[in-house]
Amino acid sequence: MRSTVDSMRREVSELHAELVRYNLVAWTAGNVSGRIPGSDRFVIKPSGVDYDDLKPDAMIVCDLDGSVLEGDLSPSSDTAAHAYVYRKMPEVGGVVHTHSPYATAWAARGEPIPCVLTAMADEFGGDIPVGPFALIGSDDIGRGIVATLRGSRSPAILMRNHGVFTVGRDARAAVKAAVMCEDVARTIHLARQLGEPLPIAQSDIDRLYDRYQNVYGQR
Ligand SMILES: [Zn+2]
Secondary structure, eight states: OHHHHHHHHHHHHHHHHHHHHTTOOOTTOOEEEEEOTTSSEEEEOBTTOOGGGOOGGGOEEEETTOOEEEOSSOBOTTHHHHHHHHHHOTTOOEEEEEOOHHHHHHHHHTOOBOOOSHHHHHHHSSOBOEEOOOOTTSSHHHHHHHHHHHTOSOSEEEETTTEEEEEESSHHHHHHHHHHHHHHHHHHHHHHHSSOOOOOOHHHHHHHHHHHHHTSSOO
16 A cells, blocks of 8 residues: 555656646646555645655545545645545546646636547547636636536536646546646647638547547557
């Protein structure tokens, strides 16, 4: 059990560097969490700590109510939202939150990102949906994430006027979804500057999604 917790501390710590590498975060905003396999616990970053200082030892272990079990620092202010998602979506093993600029610009308008790229059909299986406006400090953000994701194949959601939340089978998959979400948000934003992007037929979106989810990559 100890080694599982330690390896999740290391994994979540290292994945925070990916948020910086892909320009998804400013200052101390953004967070990654990972469910500790076989337990009702997850690892998340502390609140307000520089990305350079997010070493494995600084990570916080919480239960699924978001209460701190291990760690000297306060957990991320988004811990309640992560905990809510883990409670309600047992298939989720990782959650990421960012204010990545292009995706958050769509969130500011409350506009879903339309599925007009094959890479987007692959990863998201359709539009990236918008969740409700919700204030931090209760289960409202978590509730909005879960309700919106349940009606979608997308592992990413734009919370209105706020930013991006993504989920995955593990923390790395959730980080990948956050990187891809920003990538398609930027490309489709650029496309819109000179015209209206062309839609992809739903049957083609379905085929692309099925192939990518079930066939693509190394087996
Ligand atoms: Zn936020």
